Amino acid sequence: MNLKNEFxxxxxxxxxxxxxxxxxxxxxxxQNIGLYSFVWVDYPSLIKGGHNVVFIRVSNKPVFAPVxxxxxxxxxxxxxxxxxxxxxxxxxVLIYDIDIVKKEISLKPNKNQPFFAVxxxxxxxxxxxxxxxxYANTAAIAVLHYVLxxxxxxxxxxxxKKFKKKSQQIVDDNIIAMKQGYEYAEDNYDNxxxxxxxxxxxxxxxxxxxxxxxxxxxxxxxxxxxAAYPMTPATxxxxxxxxxxxxYGIIAKQAEDEISAICMTIGASYxxxxxxxxxxxxxxxxxxxxxxxxxxxxxxxxxxxxxxxxPSTGLPTKxxxxxxxxxxxxxxxxFPRVVLAPGDAVELYQLIQEAFNLADLYQLPVIVLTDKxxxxxxxxxxxxxxxxxxxxxxxxxxxxxxxxxxxxTYARYLFTKDGVSPRALPGSKGITFHSxxxxxxxxxxxxxxxxxxxxxxxxxxxKEKSMLPSIPKPKMYGxxxxxxxxxxxxxxxxxxxxxxxxLAEHNILANVMHFNYIYPFNISKTQPLLNxxxxxxxxxxNATGQFAGLLKQYFNFEPEHSLLKxxxxxxxxxxxxxxxxxxxx
Amino acid sequence: MKSKKDLSSHYTQSTPNWxxxxxxxxxxxxxxxxxxxxxxxxxxxxxxxxxxxSGKLAYWTDYNGFGGLHGRSIPIAEGVKMAxxxxxxxxVGGDGGLLGEGLQHFLHxxxxxxxxxxxxxxxxxxxxxxxxxxxxxDPGYKSSTTPEGSYETPLNPSLLALTAQATFVSAGFAGNxxxxxxxxxxxxxxPGFALVDIYQxxxxxxxxxxxxxxxxxxxxxxxxxxxxxxxFRAMKKSMEIExxxxxxxxxxxxxxxxxxxxxxxxNRVLPLVKQPIQNISVKSLFEKE
Numbered sequence: 020m021n022l023k024n025e026f027x028x029x030x031x032x033x034x035x036x037x038x039x040x041x042x043x044x045x046x047x048x049x050q051n052i053g054l055y056s057f058v059w060v061d062y063p064s065l066i067k068g069g070h071n072v073v074f075i076r077v078s079n080k081p082v083f084a085p086v087x088x089x090x091x092x093x094x095x096x097x098x099x100x101x102x103x104x105x106x107x108x109x110x111x112v113l114i115y116d117i118d119i120v121k122k123e124i125s126l127k128p129n130k131n132q133p134f135f136a137v138x139x140x141x142x143x144x145x146x147x148x149x150x151x152x153x154y155a156n157t158a159a160i161a162v163l164h165y166v167l168x169x170x171x172x173x174x175x176x177x178x179x180k181k182f183k184k185k186s187q188q189i190v191d192d193n194i195i196a197m198k199q200g201y202e203y204a205e206d207n208y209d210n211x212x213x214x215x216x217x218x219x220x221x222x223x224x225x226x227x228x229x230x231x232x233x234x235x236x237x238x239x240x241x242x243x244x245x246a247a248y249p250m251t252p253a254t255x256x257x258x259x260x261x262x263x264x265x266x267y268g269i270i271a272k273q274a275e276d277e278i279s280a281i282c283m284t285i286g287a288s289y290x291x292x293x294x295x296x297x298x299x300x301x302x303x304x305x306x307x308x309x310x311x312x313x314x315x316x317x318x319x320x321x322x323x324x325x326x327x328x329x330p331s332t333g334l335p336t337k338x339x340x341x342x343x344x345x346x347x348x349x350x351x352x353x354f355p356r357v358v359l360a361p362g363d364a365v366e367l368y369q370l371i372q373e374a375f376n377l378a379d380l381y382q383l384p385v386i387v388l389t390d391k392x393x394x395x396x397x398x399x400x401x402x403x404x405x406x407x408x409x410x411x412x413x414x415x416x417x418x419x420x421x422x423x424x425x426x427x428t429y430a431r432y433l434f435t436k437d438g439v440s441p442r443a444l445p446g447s448k449g450i451t452f453h454s455x456x457x458x459x460x461x462x463x464x465x466x467x468x469x470x471x472x473x474x475x476x477x478x479x480x481x482k483e484k485s486m487l488p489s490i491p492k493p494k495m496y497g498x499x500x501x502x503x504x505x506x507x508x509x510x511x512x513x514x515x516x517x518x519x520x521x522l523a524e525h526n527i528l529a530n531v532m533h534f535n536y537i538y539p540f541n542i543s544k545t546q547p548l549l550n551x552x553x554x555x556x557x558x559x560x561n562a563t564g565q566f567a568g569l570l571k572q573y574f575n576f577e578p579e580h581s582l583l584k585x586x587x588x589x590x591x592x593x594x595x596x597x598x599x600x601x602x603x604x
Numbered sequence: 605m606k607s608k609k610d611l612s613s614h615y616t617q618s619t620p621n622w623x624x625x626x627x628x629x630x631x632x633x634x635x636x637x638x639x640x641x642x643x644x645x646x647x648x649x650x651x652x653x654x655x656x657x658s659g660k661l662a663y664w665t666d667y668n669g670f671g672g673l674h675g676r677s678i679p680i681a682e683g684v685k686m687a688x689x690x691x692x693x694x695x696v697g698g699d700g701g702l703l704g705e706g707l708q709h710f711l712h713x714x715x716x717x718x719x720x721x722x723x724x725x726x727x728x729x730x731x732x733x734x735x736x737x738x739x740x741x742d743p744g745y746k747s748s749t750t751p752e753g754s755y756e757t758p759l760n761p762s763l764l765a766l767t768a769q770a771t772f773v774s775a776g777f778a779g780n781x782x783x784x785x786x787x788x789x790x791x792x793x794x795p796g797f798a799l800v801d802i803y804q805x806x807x808x809x810x811x812x813x814x815x816x817x818x819x820x821x822x823x824x825x826x827x828x829x830x831x832x833x834x835x836f837r838a839m840k841k842s843m844e845i846e847x848x849x850x851x852x853x854x855x856x857x858x859x860x861x862x863x864x865x866x867x868x869x870x871n872r873v874l875p876l877v878k879q880p881i882q883n884i885s886v887k888s889l890f891e892k893e
Contacts, residue, residue: 047892225890225892227890235886238889239884241884244686244876264873265872265873268873268876274712278709279709279712282679283686287683289683290683290687290688290691292876294683308673309673410882411881444688445647445650446648446877453662454669454670455669455671456673457671464663465660
């Protein structure tokens with residue numbers, strides 16, 4: 020990593036010490052001085068204490084993936100120093116509080132300690148201001164400014180903006196803490212550090228996390244009802260919808276369990292509202308029976324599964340992509356469904372809208388897969404992306420009896436060529452109809468007749484074919500004549516793309532094939548792309564190569580290598596590049 | 605109302621296929637009479653059926669019907685109602701679905717005070733799966749799953765609803781359709797969650813709790829000085845059934861003062877299905893405060 024182009028700042032401490040809010044401040048500063056940022060977090064499943072860390076990758080070009088090394092680390096407790104000791108790069112800088120850390124640390128790098136260590140009494144500075152430690156973190160961020168050679172002006176402005184609502188006193192105290200932290204570093208550590216990247220000319224961008232991207236996309240798509248039961252890491256999506264529920268006329272209902280959440284969602288969708296539910300794998304497990312209810316009643320349904328380490332309670336706050344096979348087959352019986360797996364903030368925002376459209380157009384459940392890593396990472400969302408690019412498509416809706424000739428003959432499940440039956444909503448003037456979880460005839464009446472059964476199954480399953488024009492092929496990134504193709508799906512997208520850039524430095528020509536429409540596959544459009552691949556490696560955050568198995572099943576495509584990671588962490592580009600260089604050359 | 609559908613080409617049941625003499629017929633008639641008397645346009649009524657003999661009722665009227673999942677009819681109905689408060693939403697289900705598989709939904713719907721009416725076909729048996737013990741079966745009830753007789757004490761639906769803060773709790777009898785229709789009418793009109801717990805004979809599997817059994821033990825509470833305005837008194841009244849000797853029917857409790865979920869939501873959010881959803885702008889959400 021060339022410090023002139025980019026570096027990583029990490030803030031580490033106990034949960035409840037303000038790690039995340041410091042990360043937020045630093046991200047905003049980075050953005051304001053014209054640099055790009057990518058922020059990701061690592062935290063345990065508890066409320067206070069435990070080890071929390073936020074990473075901010077700072078760059079003069081857009082970056083979308085996490086990296087392993089830390090260049091600048093601010094620690095709020097002693098434990099963090101031990102945990103991250105080996106991750107701080109040579110000549111990196113550790114910033115710590117000499118009031119609390121009683122460890123032998125030397126200022127300059129030496130044989131046992133490859134990095135600088137800057138000790139500043141953050142807590143004392145804060146206590147001198149208002150007898151509490153509440154401004155210690157402000158002083159710490161100011162010291163980071165000194166080490167990086169950043170001017171304090173931007174930080175001061177953000178403090179002002181952020182705390183003005185609380186009180187002028189808080190603003191003033193923060194500014195004093197900021198100045199004193201900076202001055203302490205200046206007085207004690209003069210002329211030690213070079214200043215790699217002080218400002219940039221980044222194109223304007225939004226910085227939003229994956230949960231926001233999904234929530235904003237859902238709101239744009241006209242979601243009017245959402246119900247959920249709290250489960251990490253899906254809850255923030257629901258929280259965002261609840262926050263904006265009044266502004267956008269949404270009912271956000273916390274249900275008594277995930278079964279209720281999905282059933283309420285199906286009920287609301289049956290009534291005609293665009294409706295969404297979300298959970299992680301455990302909650303999704305409870306929703307499974309109702310996915311089939313949406314399938315057989317042909318009720319549009321959008322479900323987000325934000326995956327985490329499984330099975331069972333597993334790794335509640337760590338990332339994994341291990342629910343793919345599960346969501347593909349969830350619920351008894353056979354019915355058409357769509358599975359999408361967006362790869363970054365823009366894809367999350369756009370594909371959740373496509374999910375609502377597909378659900379309405381084809382009257383079926385659509386499952387959007389994301390994971391802890393993507394849902395909680397704060398990503399670049401370029402401002403030149405057209406936020407209004409995707410229009411709402413509701414499919415064939417009947418609003419009153421005049422549209423069907425005679426209400427007496429309205430068949431909710433009319434046999435049609437494309438399998439999609441014109442849909443009436445309850446309350447449509449003059450029309451009444453039946454639908455339900457039993458197999459039924461065209462009129463929705465319970466029917467166990469064999470001929471009808473086959474015709475009705477075929478009608479439903481036809482939708483998988485008739486939707487294919489709406490299903491794009493995977494996207495290719497990089498040179499089309501590459502020697503190696505990295506195949507990614509969902510959140511592994513950018514680690515793969517960046518790995519190809521690292522491989523290029525070693526004269527290895529690689530490209531990326533990224534799948535975000537997972538099921539159904541558009542086989543005729545995809546097969547030619549797979550046939551062109553010379554050598555391949557599939558990247559997945561799971562232990563069994565679930566996606567690689569699908570490639571074999573649907574395309575008879577056998578990747579040369581499968582790179583599987585299931586330690587709870589996302590892929591890092593250099594890790595991928597290294598393995599490819601070692602294993603494939 | 606729809607009636608002339610040509611269904612002759614399908615092996616289908618557009619009319620009930622319950623056993624002759626089933627208590628469901630009485631409930632079916634009472635519900636249809638109640639709806640007729642209320643003169644609600646058919647397209648504005650949705651019956652959400654649970655799974656079991658009772659739930660099939662949702663397919664067998666000329667109103668809208670949605671057949672749900674076992675135990676899950678209540679949350680489905682809550683979703684239907686929350687999205688379109690103009691609809692009259694009625695749950696039809698049995699003691700197995702509503703008090704066994706889906707008890708949590710029943711309790712939470714009570715305290716949520718969502719404006720739906722729940723018609724509980726309480727026949728104390730799992731009929732459609734051939735007569736197994738249900739959450740309301742009498743102690744000692746023998747079935748294929750409890751050949752030695754059930755050791756468990758039955759749940760008391762009305763008492764449960766009262767403890768869970770339901771605002772309308774009533775009981776009726778499948779053998780008294782005129783009375784039952786009036787109770788159902790009141791339940792539908794009640795501005796909040798309403799329970800109608802119905803004593804329903806199962807002529808095929810339950811030889812104890814028969815029409816005759818109930819006819820001897822049931823009494824109309826309006827023939828007594830009872831007033832349904834006190835929750836504690838209602839609890840005491842609901843417990844009369846626990847001796848197996850007296851079964852009060854009528855409205856045990858009604859509180860119209862507590863706001864329903866709908867009235868709380870309506871102050872904040874326009875009816876969901878009436879909101880236009882084309883071209884919603886989210887730009888302001890992207891701009892950080």
